[in-house]
Amino acid sequence: MMNDQSQIHAEEAPLDFAFVxxxxxxxxxxxxxxxxxxxxxxxxxxxxQNPEQEQTYAVLEYEAARINSELVQLLSLYRMQHxxxxxxIDEHHVIDVLEEQLARNDMLFRTRNIQVRVNCDEDLxxxxxxxxxxxxxxxxLVNCARYCRNTLQITADIIDNQLCIAVHDDGAGYPASMLAxxxxxxxxxxxxxxxxxxxLLFAHRVAGLHRSREQRGxxxxxxxxxxxxxxxxxxLP
Amino acid sequence: xAEAEYYKLHALIVDDFDSFRVSVSKMLQDFGIxxxxxxxxxxxxxxxxxxxxxxxxxxxxNLGRGKTGQQVLEDLRENGHLNRYSLFVLxxxxxxxSIIMAAYDYEPxxxxxxxxTTKALQQRLSRLLAQRARMLPIMQAIDNERWDVAEALCLRxxxxxxxxxxxxxxxxxxxxxxxxxxxxxxxxxxxxEVRQLDWAQVGMARVKKMQGDLVGAQQWxxxxxxxxxLCMKAYDLQAEIYREQHLHKPLQDVLQQAxxxxxxxxxxxxxxxxxxxxxxxxxxxxxxxxxxxxxxxxSFYDRIENHAGFARATLALFxxxxxxxxxxxxxxxxxxxxxxxxxxxxxxxxxxTQLIESQLFACNGxxxxxxxxxxxxxxxxxxxxxxxxPITAEVELVRAYATVGxxxxxxxxxxxxxERYEGSEQDLEKLDALLEEPASQKNRSxxxxxxxxxxxxxxxxxxxxxxxCFEDALITFPNHIGIRLNLVQALVDKLKLEFDxxxxxxxxxxxxxxxxxxxxxxxxxxxxxxLQDALRNLDASRRR
Numbered sequence: 001m002m003n004d005q006s007q008i009h010a011e012e013a014p015l016d017f018a019f020v021x022x023x024x025x026x027x028x029x030x031x032x033x034x035x036x037x038x039x040x041x042x043x044x045x046x047x048x049q050n051p052e053q054e055q056t057y058a059v060l061e062y063e064a065a066r067i068n069s070e071l072v073q074l075l076s077l078y079r080m081q082h083x084x085x086x087x088x089i090d091e092h093h094v095i096d097v098l099e100e101q102l103a104r105n106d107m108l109f110r111t112r113n114i115q116v117r118v119n120c121d122e123d124l125x126x127x128x129x130x131x132x133x134x135x136x137x138x139x140x141l142v143n144c145a146r147y148c149r150n151t152l153q154i155t156a157d158i159i160d161n162q163l164c165i166a167v168h169d170d171g172a173g174y175p176a177s178m179l180a181x182x183x184x185x186x187x188x189x190x191x192x193x194x195x196x197x198x199x200l201l202f203a204h205r206v207a208g209l210h211r212s213r214e215q216r217g218x219x220x221x222x223x224x225x226x227x228x229x230x231x232x233x234x235x236l237p
Numbered sequence: 238x239a240e241a242e243y244y245k246l247h248a249l250i251v252d253d254f255d256s257f258r259v260s261v262s263k264m265l266q267d268f269g270i271x272x273x274x275x276x277x278x279x280x281x282x283x284x285x286x287x288x289x290x291x292x293x294x295x296x297x298x299n300l301g302r303g304k305t306g307q308q309v310l311e312d313l314r315e316n317g318h319l320n321r322y323s324l325f326v327l328x329x330x331x332x333x334x335s336i337i338m339a340a341y342d343y344e345p346x347x348x349x350x351x352x353x354t355t356k357a358l359q360q361r362l363s364r365l366l367a368q369r370a371r372m373l374p375i376m377q378a379i380d381n382e383r384w385d386v387a388e389a390l391c392l393r394x395x396x397x398x399x400x401x402x403x404x405x406x407x408x409x410x411x412x413x414x415x416x417x418x419x420x421x422x423x424x425x426x427x428x429x430e431v432r433q434l435d436w437a438q439v440g441m442a443r444v445k446k447m448q449g450d451l452v453g454a455q456q457w458x459x460x461x462x463x464x465x466x467l468c469m470k471a472y473d474l475q476a477e478i479y480r481e482q483h484l485h486k487p488l489q490d491v492l493q494q495a496x497x498x499x500x501x502x503x504x505x506x507x508x509x510x511x512x513x514x515x516x517x518x519x520x521x522x523x524x525x526x527x528x529x530x531x532x533x534x535x536s537f538y539d540r541i542e543n544h545a546g547f548a549r550a551t552l553a554l555f556x557x558x559x560x561x562x563x564x565x566x567x568x569x570x571x572x573x574x575x576x577x578x579x580x581x582x583x584x585x586x587x588x589x590t591q592l593i594e595s596q597l598f599a600c601n602g603x604x605x606x607x608x609x610x611x612x613x614x615x616x617x618x619x620x621x622x623x624x625x626x627p628i629t630a631e632v633e634l635v636r637a638y639a640t641v642g643x644x645x646x647x648x649x650x651x652x653x654x655x656e657r658y659e660g661s662e663q664d665l666e667k668l669d670a671l672l673e674e675p676a677s678q679k680n681r682s683x684x685x686x687x688x689x690x691x692x693x694x695x696x697x698x699x700x701x702x703x704x705x706c707f708e709d710a711l712i713t714f715p716n717h718i719g720i721r722l723n724l725v726q727a728l729v730d731k732l733k734l735e736f737d738x739x740x741x742x743x744x745x746x747x748x749x750x751x752x753x754x755x756x757x758x759x760x761x762x763x764x765x766x767x768l769q770d771a772l773r774n775l776d777a778s779r780r781r
Contacts, residue, residue, distance in 0.1 A: 025330060026299055026329075026330035027330075028330075029330035029351045029352060030254055030257065030330065030351065032351075032352050033257060033260070033351050033352030033353060034256050034257075034260070036352050036354060037256075037260040037352075037354075040354070040355070068352060072350075086467050087465070087467070089432075089434065089435075090402065090434060090436075091401075091402040091432075091434075093399070096364060099360055100357060100360055100361060103354070103356035103357040103359070103360040103361075104354055104356070104357040106354070106356040106357075107354065107356075123399070125402075127432050127434070131348070131350075212432065212433070
């Protein structure tokens with residue numbers, strides 16, 4: 001119920017930041033989509049002639065993917081803080097979600113010569129918000145594409161009645177400060193390395209939105225991955 | 238789906254962004270799809286779908302001016318231009334659900350987030366097509382009303398198939414549709430045993446409702462809303478239950494909660510406007526209808542009633558709280574002036590619209606315009622070849638007379654209407670809003686009951702209780718002089734015991750409203766004078 005006149009006009013407040021953010025994200029993503037398509041066409045028409053060119057393409061591809069995942073996170077985190085974020089838990093096939101994110105980043109992996117192996121039962125299904133979890137996976141993949149040497153391995157298993165999706169890389173491993181507090185966004189902001197850790201904060205928040213009975217989802221970082229590098233784990237009850 | 242089968246598909250791409258259409262079109266060609274059309278906006282998309290049936294529609298949500306992608310989908314479904322075998326994929330730039338918020342009756346088959354890349358699109362399409370192919374026999378069985386076949390196919394898929402989950406949803410709905418509530422309950426229980434999923438909980442609530450167990454339904458719905466306050470289907474079912482039970486107050490409450498979470502659903506705003514009007518909550522009604530007018534701009538669900546509802550609610554608000562209504566008047570006038578262009582009008586609608594417009598002008602202090610429009614409406618009535626005006630128009634005519642200050646004409650017409658509709662309870666209820674005391678049996682007894690409660694409280698010395706009862710009664714019957722005076726009397730006696738500025742103000746404003754309406758020959762006029770004196774004395778003794 002509204003009590004006074006001023007509230008009737010409340011919705012005409014001068015600037016709705018969520019709206020401004022959403023519409024500029026929309027424009028940016030349209031441009032980004034064009035950028036990616038044009039890039040793909042270019043690489044098809046004139047494949048890299050030497051390692052330098054290959055490297056140039058890889059950089060373009062990676063930076064575009066990164067802008068995209070940062071935009072998605074930015075908007076989602078804003079929503080978590082300022083409004084309700086719609087969480088729609090339903091049963092999904094895990095492989096579908098993984099493959100979708102791999103397909104999304106196909107060009108990125110190819111330009112960087114990264115082999116991605118997936119160990120996931122075709123019929124494995126679990127309960128989660130497909131879109132949000134897809135966003136988390138996408139983000140980790142983009143991040144790993146930068147820090148691994150040339151191999152990634154994704155595994156998905158049910159362990160103690162929880163789904164564990166793990167992304168293993170063959171890189172140098174996560175730094176100690178991140179292992180200690182993976183989701184504290186301010187702990188390791190390093191503009192020189194270009195990492196704001198927004199991605200891990202996002203992953204942490206999304207995992208926490210998944211609850212069943214008394215349990216809550218969470219993320220974990222470790223350096224004992226099966227490829228000798230780091231491993232990111234997402235646990236969902 | 239095998240690559241070979243792509244070539245048979247007919248696809249439509251809808252986006253206002255030219256290069257997006259071109260690039261997606263190229264991707265679809267690469268998959269082997271031969272028949273690809275594209276549309277630049279909602280209207281263009283609807284034209285395409287009207288003339289041809291598509292297997293696949295890829296539609297951006299943000300289409301610039303005009304309809305959004307969601308509105309295109311609603312229009313297609315409502316007009317039957319989209320059969321259940323075709324796939325509608327909604328594309329958007331940001332995490333798609335959040336803008337859409339599942340706030341509408343029709344959900345797309347899939348959401349796709351920009352940027353769309355070839356491999357991601359192909360992967361998603363082949364998954365969707367595989368699912369569609371698998372579900373096709375079930376859909377066909379349902380369309381042919383071969384219920385036993387549909388049931389058997391669903392059960393087979395549920396037992397180990399890849400699409401167990403969607404089949405459980407479908408089977409639950411099917412059982413409910415067929416009245417097999419116990420079987421539906423079993424389906425939902427099986428789901429819930431594994432995991433508390435909101436669609437199964439809402440399904441259980443519906444089963445309970447259909448079985449007549451409203452308490453059970455209530456419990457399920459409360460549980461859903463607790464764990465997932467954004468599950469709009471739960472609010473909708475709750476509203477449906479209250480509506481059927483004629484529980485208008487709780488109905489308004491649940492709709493208010495729902496529109497707060499998801500303000501963009503025109504259908505819920507419309508329902509809220511309707512029920513708030515019934516509850517005499519003009520403020521809520523005016524705001525809800527105002528939103529329906531704005532949301533209706535490109536919507537299939539735009540209705541002339543919403544626009545007229547906005548104007549009516551604004552007028553009702555004006556009668557109660559002039560100040561609050563002031564800010565809405567201009568917008569209401571604009572809405573009414575655009576009505577004809579938007580909907581076209583029958584003669585009867587034209588008359589009613591003018592009568593409402595006349596009141597709006599009068600309330601806005603534009604007396605000349607108000608009188609002109611009223612005159613034009615009366616001319617229309619006189620020259621029109623209509624046997625008699627609908628009662629709603631007659632009521633507006635009385636109100637128009639009253640607002641432009643033609644009191645005698647208003648009273649005479651009211652009298653005439655009372656005689657004309659004597660014995661017709663339903664029509665009398667509509668006239669009650671104009672009268673000091675209700676003419677319909679239903680409202681008469683309603684007034685009597687609340688009034689009696691108030692009097693009982695008063696006699697027992699419970700002035701606060703009495704005041705509450707009389708105020709309640711006045712919400713429904715604002716013109717009732719007897720109840721208004723009862724309210725003042727209870728306030729006066731309360732004030733004698735203890736001074737209270739709020740009560741004093743209420744008493745003074747209530748008496749002022751009576752004064753503007755009462756005539757010296759009224760049988761309560763003496764009582765009115767006495768109360769006026771009593772209040773003056775109270776005020777004077779306090780000042781001394």
